[in-house]
Amino acid sequence: MELADGRLQGVVSSGSDIGRVYVSSIAAESYAFACSTNNNRPCGGARGTFCNHIRALVGEAVLQYGAERVARYLKAETPGGEPDAEALVSVMTGTRPEQGDASAAAPVFSRFLRHLAYLELEPTTAPLPEMQWFPATRTAA
Amino acid sequence: MRTDLLTDPVDGLDEALAAVDAFDRVLVAGLLRPQPAQAAGLAALAHFVAGTPLASLVPEAADKAAAGAAGEDHLVALAAARTALMGSVHDALTDRVADVTGRPRAERSTRDTPADAPGANVLAAARAWLCDLARAGWQGIDHELVAGAGPVVSAMLPDPRLRRQATLLDGFAAELAASCPGATLEHVPVRRWADLWTRALLLTLPGAARTPAADTVTGRLLPLGVDVQEHATAVQAQVHAVLEPSDGSAPRLVRAAVSAPKPDTVVGAGLWQLLRPRMSLLGAVGEGRAVELDAMPVTAEGDLVWDDERARTGEFADPFATARVILSTATDPETAPLDRHPVGIAVPVLVEGYTAEREDDGPLTFTVAGHRLAVDTARVPAASPLSPETVAASGACLGLLRWDAGEFVLQPLAVETTVRKKTVAVHAGAWAGGTTDKVGARAEKAATDSVAVLRERAGKLLRK
Numbered sequence: 001m002e003l004a005d006g007r008l009q010g011v012v013s014s015g016s017d018i019g020r021v022y023v024s025s026i027a028a029e030s031y032a033f034a035c036s037t038n039n040n041r042p043c044g045g046a047r048g049t050f051c052n053h054i055r056a057l058v059g060e061a062v063l064q065y066g067a068e069r070v071a072r073y074l075k076a077e078t079p080g081g082e083p084d085a086e087a088l089v090s091v092m093t094g095t096r097p098e099q100g101d102a103s104a105a106a107p108v109f110s111r112f113l114r115h116l117a118y119l120e121l122e123p124t125t126a127p128l129p130e131m132q133w134f135p136a137t138r139t140a141a
Numbered sequence: 142m143r144t145d146l147l148t149d150p151v152d153g154l155d156e157a158l159a160a161v162d163a164f165d166r167v168l169v170a171g172l173l174r175p176q177p178a179q180a181a182g183l184a185a186l187a188h189f190v191a192g193t194p195l196a197s198l199v200p201e202a203a204d205k206a207a208a209g210a211a212g213e214d215h216l217v218a219l220a221a222a223r224t225a226l227m228g229s230v231h232d233a234l235t236d237r238v239a240d241v242t243g244r245p246r247a248e249r250s251t252r253d254t255p256a257d258a259p260g261a262n263v264l265a266a267a268r269a270w271l272c273d274l275a276r277a278g279w280q281g282i283d284h285e286l287v288a289g290a291g292p293v294v295s296a297m298l299p300d301p302r303l304r305r306q307a308t309l310l311d312g313f314a315a316e317l318a319a320s321c322p323g324a325t326l327e328h329v330p331v332r333r334w335a336d337l338w339t340r341a342l343l344l345t346l347p348g349a350a351r352t353p354a355a356d357t358v359t360g361r362l363l364p365l366g367v368d369v370q371e372h373a374t375a376v377q378a379q380v381h382a383v384l385e386p387s388d389g390s391a392p393r394l395v396r397a398a399v400s401a402p403k404p405d406t407v408v409g410a411g412l413w414q415l416l417r418p419r420m421s422l423l424g425a426v427g428e429g430r431a432v433e434l435d436a437m438p439v440t441a442e443g444d445l446v447w448d449d450e451r452a453r454t455g456e457f458a459d460p461f462a463t464a465r466v467i468l469s470t471a472t473d474p475e476t477a478p479l480d481r482h483p484v485g486i487a488v489p490v491l492v493e494g495y496t497a498e499r500e501d502d503g504p505l506t507f508t509v510a511g512h513r514l515a516v517d518t519a520r521v522p523a524a525s526p527l528s529p530e531t532v533a534a535s536g537a538c539l540g541l542l543r544w545d546a547g548e549f550v551l552q553p554l555a556v557e558t559t560v561r562k563k564t565v566a567v568h569a570g571a572w573a574g575g576t577t578d579k580v581g582a583r584a585e586k587a588a589t590d591s592v593a594v595l596r597e598r599a600g601k602l603l604r605k
């Protein structure tokens with residue numbers, strides 16, 4: 001999942017089938033949304049409004065980045081107080097956003113697959129001095 | 142420990158870093174159509190290496206780059222000059238650290254090993270990508286350009302001999318991708334990206350990433366603590382330890398690392414789970430035990446290249462006892478010439494008798510004999526019982542002395558605190574081998590479940 005290229009986008013698991021994932025996205029400002037399967041079929045739930053995958057994506061993003069940062073990135077202002085995932089979704093769907101273009105899904109999905117394949121690589125015990133540039137951060141995890 | 146020396150100015154440091162900064166600013170706008178200010182930055186770098194073996198190459202490279210005509214060799218020469226400058230900064234800082242700790246330095250072993258230069262084609266592809274980056278500049282990056290690193294990384298990762306290059310490029314490219322397009326970027330991490338670009342470019346040269354384990358060591362390994370490094374798709378755990386050689390020679394500081402690529406969703410306790418099976422040392426560290434080594438391979442830089450077959454978990458060994466009794470007599474390892482960079486400074490020290498202070502939400506500092514030492518509690522891994530609060534309440538700290546953003550800082554590896562009038566030690570790597578702690582065990586369980594789902598998914602999606 002990432003806030004990049006003017007979108008919140010990421011891969012969301014199917015609730016029922018472990019071999020299926022969805023690539024969901026919401027554009028900043030317009031909230032134009034898109035959702036398609038890993039086989040590039042449009043998601044049946046994302047007609048007219050946000051499907052469950054897009055809602056789940058907002059929930060995950062709020063967990064990872066915090067509601068405020070997500071709201072700021074998507075330019076979604078929630079009335080009063082601290083935003084949360086539910087308020088964000090309701091503000092965005094309230095503007096009746098358009099269906100967006102799903103062409104960005106392919107690179108997002110291929111990156112997801114590439115990283116999934118990392119699980120099959122062997123750990124090594126030869127030192128990687130370059131990792132000194134990437135300290136663990138208690139706050140990010 | 143002479144903490145008073147930590148805040149003394151280091152001669153020549155500011156001048157060297159100013160030349161580095163001048164070059165780094167050149168990379169912001171890129172070398173496609175260089176402006177006069179960029180020519181000046183390139184000249185500043187060239188000026189600094191006059192009188193070194195690079196003196197003939199670098200001015201020519203700077204001229205070509207200033208004219209917008211830099212080829213790969215020219216960019217490599219500029220990267221070499223910047224590396225030499227950072228190397229001199231590194232040397233000045235490690236000399237200072239040696240004065241602070243009062244410890245002897247190991248003699249550099251100069252044994253030659255046969256050159257091994259794997260992956261020439263993919264390294265050439267990496268070099269071409271890095272040169273394109275330098276031409277585009279950080280303000281010129283876009284997704285298409287950054288995505289060019291993807292196939293290079295995928296081709297490198299399966300070969301363990303190219304892990305250094307692959308892991309660096311992967312982390313660097315991900316950072317760049319998150320900042321695309323560069324044209325609208327508000328804040329450019331100028332020094333950091335120039336650091337990563339420079340190291341990545343030099344690592345594409347044949348033999349540059351060579352860390353041959355030319356020797357072996359036999360003796361008792363007394364762990365001090367674990368340092369964890371990670372980016373979204375890689376993790377490395379590095380154990381710092383004192384080795385007591387069985388031949389009676391002087392104790393020496395060594396490290397043992399284990400690393401792995403990973404999906405970005407594997408975090409926290411999942412990192413320990415990924416690394417644990419490959420290095421029994423993590424289990425020994427978690428239990429607070431020494432390890433007996435029998436002919437363990439070691440590099441000239443004091444990095445053990447861990448092999449479980451050559452290690453046997455031994456008796457309990459308190460890291461604080463090791464630090465109090467042996468650390469001050471142990472020799473510090475040398476750094477490989479190309480790896481000399483301030484970011485690599487991570488020197489085990491024991492700090493005691495301090496007053497911990499924290500102003501509101503500001504950083505924690507230890508005041509030792511009237512001198513302030515900043516404490517970096519953020520570097521403690523997520524799956525660890527060592528919290529910033531515990532560090533703030535501590536009376537003794539075993540940590541790594543680092544140099545960050547212009548000052549020395551202390552990264553805690555473990556602290557001693559007093560609980561109900563008893564001294565207890567809390568270690569950053571306490572959960573490295575697993576844990577029975579309630580919070581830790583819950584994190585372990587969640588990580589096990591999420592990795593199981595990922596592996597099943599990988600099975601289904603990757604072999605379709």
Ligand SMILES: [Zn+2]
Nearest residue numbers: 035043051053
């Ligand atoms: Zn959907």
